Amino acid sequence: xxxxxxxxxxxxGNSVIHRLDxxxxxxxxxxxxxxxxxxxxxxSYGLLTLFAAGSAISTKIPANYLIKxxxxxxxxxxxxxxxxxxxxxxGEVFFSFLSFEFYTGGLIQGLAISxxxxxxxxxxxxxxLTTTPIEITDAIESMLGxxxxxxxxxxxxxxxxxxxLRFIPTLMQETEKISKAQASRxxxxxxxxxxERIKAVVPLLVPLxxxxxxxxxxxxxxxxxxxxxxxxxxxxxRELHTGRLDIYAYFLFVLVIIGxxxxxS
Amino acid sequence: MDITFKDVxxxxxxxxxxxxxxxxxxxxxxxxxxxxxxxxxxxSGKSTLLQHLNGLLRPTAGEVDIGSYKISAEGKTKDxxxxxxxAGVVFQYPEHQLFEETVEKDIGFGPLNFHVEQEExxxxxxxxxxxxxxxxxxxxxxxxxxxxxxxxxxAIAGVLAMEPEVLVLDEPTAGLDPRGQREIMDxxxxxxxxxxxxxxxxxxxxxxxxxxxxxxxxxxxGRKHMEGPPLEVLVRKEELEQVQLDxxxxxxxxxxxxxxxxxxISYHNQDIAQLAKELxxxxxxxx
Ligand SMILES: Nc1ncnc2c1ncn2[C@@H]1O[C@H](COP(=O)(O)OP(=O)(O)O)[C@@H](O)[C@H]1O
Ligand SMILES: [Mg+2]
Numbered sequence: 001x002x003x004x005x006x007x008x009x010x011x012x013g014n015s016v017i018h019r020l021d022x023x024x025x026x027x028x029x030x031x032x033x034x035x036x037x038x039x040x041x042x043x044s045y046g047l048l049t050l051f052a053a054g055s056a057i058s059t060k061i062p063a064n065y066l067i068k069x070x071x072x073x074x075x076x077x078x079x080x081x082x083x084x085x086x087x088x089x090x091g092e093v094f095f096s097f098l099s100f101e102f103y104t105g106g107l108i109q110g111l112a113i114s115x116x117x118x119x120x121x122x123x124x125x126x127x128x129l130t131t132t133p134i135e136i137t138d139a140i141e142s143m144l145g146x147x148x149x150x151x152x153x154x155x156x157x158x159x160x161x162x163x164x165l166r167f168i169p170t171l172m173q174e175t176e177k178i179s180k181a182q183a184s185r186x187x188x189x190x191x192x193x194x195x196e197r198i199k200a201v202v203p204l205l206v207p208l209x210x211x212x213x214x215x216x217x218x219x220x221x222x223x224x225x226x227x228x229x230x231x232x233x234x235x236x237x238r239e240l241h242t243g244r245l246d247i248y249a250y251f252l253f254v255l256v257i258i259g260x261x262x263x264x265s
Numbered sequence: 266m267d268i269t270f271k272d273v274x275x276x277x278x279x280x281x282x283x284x285x286x287x288x289x290x291x292x293x294x295x296x297x298x299x300x301x302x303x304x305x306x307x308x309s310g311k312s313t314l315l316q317h318l319n320g321l322l323r324p325t326a327g328e329v330d331i332g333s334y335k336i337s338a339e340g341k342t343k344d345x346x347x348x349x350x351x352a353g354v355v356f357q358y359p360e361h362q363l364f365e366e367t368v369e370k371d372i373g374f375g376p377l378n379f380h381v382e383q384e385e386x387x388x389x390x391x392x393x394x395x396x397x398x399x400x401x402x403x404x405x406x407x408x409x410x411x412x413x414x415x416x417x418x419x420a421i422a423g424v425l426a427m428e429p430e431v432l433v434l435d436e437p438t439a440g441l442d443p444r445g446q447r448e449i450m451d452x453x454x455x456x457x458x459x460x461x462x463x464x465x466x467x468x469x470x471x472x473x474x475x476x477x478x479x480x481x482x483x484x485x486x487g488r489k490h491m492e493g494p495p496l497e498v499l500v501r502k503e504e505l506e507q508v509q510l511d512x513x514x515x516x517x518x519x520x521x522x523x524x525x526x527x528x529x530i531s532y533h534n535q536d537i538a539q540l541a542k543e544l545x546x547x548x549x550x551x552x
Contacts, residue, residue, distance in 0.1 A: 011282050180321050181362040184354040186378025206364035
């Protein structure tokens with residue numbers, strides 16, 4: 001069904017990238033997103049592309065899966081490129097067609113911006129492809145830890161996040177199940193006038209809400225029964241730790257940053 | 266309606282790391298009017314198989330023929346909606362699909378989608394609620410006020426009201442109390458005979474398979490492991506053990522009697538009391 005969209009989907013594996021501490025991945029990606037905007041020469045773009053592509057390859061996720069999964073994004077990238085090509089009027093005219101004139105400035109800017117865009121999407125989707133939602137939540141809780149001092153409810157936030165993440169696949173399965181059941185009773189979700197199709201959503205949404213509320217109630221009860229009483233004094237089942245692999249990763253990334261500022265023009 | 270699977274394979278999420286082959290080269294034929302039990306371990310592909318019977322899934326390879334409808338990977342099946350009217354599916358935990366304000370409306374929802382006349386819907390609703398053995402007073406209640414067992418019956422009534430020719434049942438009694446299980450299965454069996462349905466039942470209960478079915482298909486990892494009439498299939502201990510299934514207790518008992526005492530009693534769905542009588546007669550007769 002929606003299997004072609006991979007943004008946000010975890011692919012199990014045991015690659016170097018999978019084994020990194022999630023905090024390392026988040027930190028590196030955060031700074032990568034910042035430094036992408038400093039690239040301004042062919043060399044500097046090349047360096048960043050090399051880093052992103054290298055990371056992508058070392059995840060061992062099949063390339064055609066990555067490329068196809070980003071398909072919806074390709075459209076945006078191409079659109080960005082065309083927009084710049086048509087609108088920017090700098091540099092020399094290098095091509096004219098009918099009444100359109102294309103400028104070198106537009107071409108270069110179009111290429112640069114769509115490449116930036118691509119790098120951002122690729123690197124951020126590598127995070128979710130190689131890190132389980134739970135790991136990401138743990139990492140965020142740990143990284144926001146200092147905010148507890150100002151009474152920011154970090155633990156509760158993390159708990160809410162992990163519960164929502166945990167139930168997304170469940171809700172998706174449920175949606176599929178119920179839509180199949182209603183389709184068997186003659187509901188047509190795909191064809192027909194728009195008004196009918198909107199009406200067809202009711203038999204899907206009502207059961208979904210009912211079961212979501214029921215689940216929430218059961219979960220709350222189960223948590224209480226097992227003595228849950230908030231974050232104070234709770235120990236962790238999964239401890240995060242930064243190891244040698246993470247140090248290598250930071251080291252490599254610092255080299256990339258230094259390289260970037262050398263190759264900038 | 267006759268149902269034929271020709272070399273059917275089904276793959277979930279093909280060409281992704283999550284690719285999963287749920288059915289492999291499955292072929293079988295179900296004669297119109299028969300009662301078929303599909304048995305297999307969790308994950309052996311039973312539910313996937315069922316979803317081919319009304320075109321919810323299309324085979325990745327091969328073809329499914331149901332009456333005059335053909336479902337294959339390529340061609341669009343014309344009139345998929347009318348196929349869905351003729352092949353009614355009771356899903357696992359069908360009570361999850363209830364949504365209307367009243368039981369009556371929910372039962373009538375299927376027929377309404379297939380453009381059945383109001384009068385006729387009323388008649389079918391009455392008949393369906395009687396068939397599932399619920400009091401008529403419930404018709405005006407909200408389905409969400411009912412007990413779990415009652416909700417299950419309402420959901421089943423909703424499928425029966427479509428008056429399908431093929432009834433597809435995915436573990437329809439899972440999670441009910443033993444008496445409720447027996448009642449619902451007896452009801453399906455009676456309907457099957459009365460309306461000359463073709464029934465396909467997924468079950469974990471070897472006893473149910475033996476009691477109700479006239480043909481049995483056992484799946485293992487998406488392939489056909491065994492197929493045939495119950496009394497031929499359900500006695501093959503070694504093959505059944507390969508898929509973690511047991512010979513039904515009655516059969517175990519009768520073959521034990523034959524082995525130890527030398528009395529051979531043929532089984533044709535007698536209940537315990539009758540079997541005891543036959544055994545007593547044999548012992549007294551001194552044969
Ligand atoms: N929507 C789906 N996406 C991916 N895999 C699935 C999906 N539905 C079922 N499967 C897989 O297909 C196999 C057969 O499932 P199913 O037909 O539900 O088995 P059964 O009903 O016999 O328990 C299982 O291994 C299951 O994990
Ligand atoms: Mg199943």
